[in-house]
Amino acid sequence: MSLPPSGGGRARNVAPMVLITVRLPLEATLPGAMHHYGLAKDEVDLNYGLVPIDPVQGLYALRVTEDASHRLGMAVEGPYADPKIEPFGPPL
Amino acid sequence: MRVMIQLRPSSDVVAAVADPDLTATAADVADRLPGVVLDDTYTPVAVPHPIPAPGGDPLSLRQPLTYSLAREDASVMVRGEIADDELSTRLNLLPLLRRDVVGVYADPVIETSLVCGGDPAVGDWHDVARLMRVEELHAAGLDGSGTALAVLDSGVNAAHVARQLGRDVTLDTTRSWSPSTVEGAPGEFDVDHGTMCAFDALITAPRASVIDIPLLLSRARGGTAIGGVLSDAVAAFSHLRGVLDAQPVETRALVVTNSWGSFSPRWDFPAGHPGNYSDNPSHPFNLIVASLEQAGADILFAAGNCGGDCADSRCGFADRPIVGANSHPLVLSVGGVDVRARRVGYSSQGPGRLSNRKPDLCAYTHFSGSQAYAPAPDSGTSAACPVAAGLVAAIRTRWPAARLSPAELRTVLRRTADHPSGAGFDHDLGYGIVDPAGVLAALRRRAGA
Structure with missing residues (x-):
């Protein structure tokens, strides 16, 4: 299945990025995650970084290029929808 | 079923009903209508008879008419009730048994229309303060002191909020956070949606420390439209996890207010796809919401503006518009009522997608x-x-998460909520309208237990 349209691309990256999750030890770092998964700098949203989701479970979020996501395949989870979000007011 | 019954009694009775100086009762007019419980409190009303011009059609209302209250022309209306299980039979029999019965009509409940987007204000924030029992809460020491209040929105203009509230605002610049693409200082953003949200929270908790997270500015470019993407909300919640973990366990108090959501499935995978957001508790954002709540945060989401009566034009979900984290079982999904305690027509109705009992x-x-x-x-x-x-x-001023967990607090709020119909729960209002007096009483009982 193809990806849904991204809610918004990041101006500082050329390639469209997708949201994935990875499992790493506690206190993991972005350079460590990139090394672990063999990701190049231009394949990762460096501004977004490595975002802890559940520190106890060692679950983190990353934004990577679609190509990188495909290459990583079953080694990671995702890609996940990254929908546009908007305020609930005033009603239009 | 409540009904209106039109009768043509004797001309003397019609004249008595039509005469404002005389008083006729329902019994005078309709004496013992079989199967009808007459409403004695309802004064019979004379109904004028339409009369066509000479040569006109006596059966048509689509022509010039005059209306006569003369005793030989007019009829009389009374009000009553017919048992629901006898309705069909009684409606057929009444004109046969009583030749003076002209017609039987439904007497529906009539209401003013619900408030919709674009309608003028109903009351002001002082009304809200009164309904939220702000004086009683503050007298009980519950004013937000020491509580972190994260406003995830379009950024806060603290000076504007302070001006409108007429008091100082505490802004926690140290723990405020912005997505990497957002420029601007905490508390100094343009007056917009986030400023409104901060003001509305501080009506009841004026001493809370506002953590400003301008999440919805991450995709704003040039114009006035504001919006972001969900991955930035993942990062914001991760930041808040750090804020919470840095608080002493025994005094943890972090309230997270989210007046935003996803309007359309256009940006999402279909429900059932593993990457889907709207219906998928395993989406990373729904996971981090659960993780933050488990760590002790109170998380509130707006239910949305896709109510059936006058939905926002952006609403794209064909049904069940409370989606994703806005319908998460571990958050409070908040619908809207006006200060007259009537649901606003745009307030999204349940069931929710991640949890049925929403809002x-x-x-x-x-x-x-x-x-x-x-x-x-x-x-x-x-x-x-x-x-x-x-x-x-x-509430968190005196009741940190170690004393009253987020789940327990949600239960208190649900159990004390006031449902106008006494329904207990429905998908329009959820468990009802927040009832601060009920919450105070429940907390006092709990403190004394």
Whole structure:
């Protein structure tokens, strides 16, 4: 299945990025995650970084290029929808 | 079923009903209508008879008519009730048994229409303060002191909020956070949606410390439209996890108010796809919401503005518009009512997609408040959510998460909510409208137990 349209691309990256999750030890770092998964700098949203989701479970979020996501395949989870979000007011 | 019954009694009775100086009762007019319980409190009303011009059609109302209350022309209306299980039979028999019965009509409940987007304000923020029992809460020491209140929105203009509230605002610049693409200092953003949300929360919890997270500015470019993407919300919640973990366990108090959501499935994978957001508790954002709640945060989401009566034009979900984290079982999903305790027509109705029993409850909206959109009111479930968050922040002043867990607090709010119909729960209002007096009583009972 193809990806849904991204809610918004990041101006500082050329390639469209997708949201994935990875499992790493506690206190993991972005350079460590990139090394672990063999990701190049231009394949990762460096501004977004490595975002802890559940520190106890060692679950983190990353934004990577679609190509990188495909290459990583079953080694990671995702890609996940990254929908546009908007305020609930005033009603239009 | 309540009914109106039109009769043509004797001309003397008609004349008595039509004469304002005389009093005729329902019994005088309709004496013992079989199967009808007459309403004795309803004074019979004379109904004029339409009369066509000479040569006109005596059966048509689509022509010039005059209306006569003369005793030989007029009829009389009374009010009563017919048992629901006899309705069909009685409606057929009445004109046969009583030749003076002209017709039987439904007597439906009539209501003013619900408030919709674009309608003027209903009341102002002082009404909200009164309904939220702000004086009683503050007298009980519940004013938000020491409570962190994270406003995830379009950024806060603290000076504007302070001006409108008429008091100082505590802004926690150290723990505020922005997505990497957002420029600007905490508390110094343009007056917009986030400023409205901060104001509405501080009505009840004026001493809370505002953590400013301008999440919805991450995709704003050039124009005035505001919006972001969900991955930035993942990062914001991760930041808040750090904020929470840094608080001493015994005094943890973090309230997170979210007046935003996803309007359309256009940006999402279909329900059932593993990457889907709207219906998928395993989406990373739904996971981090659960993780933050488990760590002790109170998380509130607006239910949305996709109510069946007058939905926002952006609403794209064909049904069940409370989606994703807005319907998460571990958050409070907040619908909107006006200060007359009537649901606003745009407030999204349940069931929710991640949890059936949504919205959880309702709080006040559509009032003149922050003046962020002056002269338009603070509206949408966007305003209702921080109003409820203000109550939660006030409670946390004396009831940190170690003393009353987020789940226990949600239960208190649901159990004390006031449902106007006494329904207990429905998908319009959830468990009802927040009832701060009931919450105070429940907390006092709990403290004394």
